[in-house]
Amino acid sequence: MEAKNTFQIQVFLSCILLFGTLSTKSLEVGYYKCTNTCPQAEEIVRGVVYKYVLQEPGLGAGLIRMFFHDCFVRGCDASVLLDPSYLNPNPEKLAVPNNPSLRGFEVIDAAKSAVEQVCPGIVSCADIIAFAARDATYFLGMISYEIPSGRLDGRISIADEVLKVLPTPFHNLTVVKALFAAQGLSADDVVALSGAHSIGRSHCSSFTNRLYPTIDSTLDQGFGYLLRSKCPENAPVDGVVPQDFVTPTKLDNKYYQNVKGLKGLFFSDWSLLTSDETANLVNDFRTTPQFFEAKFAESMVKMGNIPLLSGTPGEIRKSCRAVNY
Numbered sequence: 399m400e401a402k403n404t405f406q407i408q409v410f411l412s413c414i415l416l417f418g419t420l421s422t423k424s425l426e427v428g429y430y431k432c433t434n435t436c437p438q439a440e441e442i443v444r445g446v447v448y449k450y451v452l453q454e455p456g457l458g459a460g461l462i463r464m465f466f467h468d469c470f471v472r473g474c475d476a477s478v479l480l481d482p483s484y485l486n487p488n489p490e491k492l493a494v495p496n497n498p499s500l501r502g503f504e505v506i507d508a509a510k511s512a513v514e515q516v517c518p519g520i521v522s523c524a525d526i527i528a529f530a531a532r533d534a535t536y537f538l539g540m541i542s543y544e545i546p547s548g549r550l551d552g553r554i555s556i557a558d559e560v561l562k563v564l565p566t567p568f569h570n571l572t573v574v575k576a577l578f579a580a581q582g583l584s585a586d587d588v589v590a591l592s593g594a595h596s597i598g599r600s601h602c603s604s605f606t607n608r609l610y611p612t613i614d615s616t617l618d619q620g621f622g623y624l625l626r627s628k629c630p631e632n633a634p635v636d637g638v639v640p641q642d643f644v645t646p647t648k649l650d651n652k653y654y655q656n657v658k659g660l661k662g663l664f665f666s667d668w669s670l671l672t673s674d675e676t677a678n679l680v681n682d683f684r685t686t687p688q689f690f691e692a693k694f695a696e697s698m699v700k701m702g703n704i705p706l707l708s709g710t711p712g713e714i715r716k717s718c719r720a721v722n723y
């Protein structure tokens with residue numbers, strides 16, 4: 399009884415804090431519960447994400463990457479979800495880093511419609527992406543954290559903006575660090591979040607420049623031959639390989655072992671070894687999984703707080719694929 403009371407007092411206090419800051423539209427943990435607008439929102443999203451990820455773990459990887467691609471472009475405003483339309487024929491979704499590789503859109507659609515059935519017009523698509531990435535992280539890595547919410551959905555989505563702000567697999571550490579710094583993220587965040595490359599897949603085109611005409615010296619030669627066998631030169635279709643050949647559905651610190659052993663797929667993965675600061679962290683994460691897990695969680699929350707680019711107020715979309723009319 400006493401424990402229950404203590405819990406209620408804790409929720410009450412955190413809600414007071416929430417109401418105190420809402421006027422500035424800052425994000426808060428448990429926003430939909432505290433405002434009593436949709437107390438079940440996070441639970442509903444979790445149920446949908448688990449259903450899909452259980453069937454296809456790769457979708458969980460897709461959702462974590464979607465959160466990254468959403469937050470880096472104009473802040474976490476679900477701009478990545480908008481479909482091409484008559485008024486906006488070229489949204490972010492069609493940009494090279496997203497098309498055709500970004501996946502998990504059907505999970506967001508299903509979560510949104512499940513939430514709309516219970517609390518119509520309340521929960522933003524931007525928050526649904528953030529919840530889904532958090533839930534996928536737990537499902538695939540047993541890494542748990544609380545993610546603040548209360549985001550609004552943006553109305554602007556421009557494909558040409560994507561390549562200006564997102565790092566590519568061909569970038570070196572200096573460029574990757576600068577692109578993260580532009581979002582208020584540190585070199586430590588770069589190293590921690592890159593750990594997401596222990597799950598999911600990559601298309602061959604993101605690394606075949608390291609395989610042909612010769613296997614790059616930044617790549618383990620045996621691993622290079624394995625990749626050649628999966629990604630033949632001038633293949634008619636862009637094949638896919640797992641990011642981590644050993645535990646492709648487990649979000650764990652094996653990525654750092656791979657990077658150290660020159661078995662990361664991307665030049666950008668290898669480049670983490672090119673400064674003492676990042677190489678030391680690669681080593682720390684490699685040897686201490688708990689340290690990686692704590693830092694990964696912290697950096698995901700930080701990424702979710704990237705400020706919005708747009709000064710205009712957002713909206714709660716009816717459909718995550720289109721702005722409201």
Ligand code: HEM
Pocket residue numbers: 456459460462463466499500501565566567568574588591592594595597598599600601602604641664666
């Ligand atoms: C540091 C700079 C980064 C670069 C250059 C980069 C690049 C890439 C590329 C090229 C792919 C392959 C996509 C494909 O062909 O299907 C990929 C996959 C992936 N990335 Fe990154 N990424 C970076 C950082 C991140 C961050 C910060 C996260 C999230 C925390 C992330 C999560 C993922 C995940 C989970 C996948 C697998 C996606 C799937 O299986 O659908 N990446 N990344």
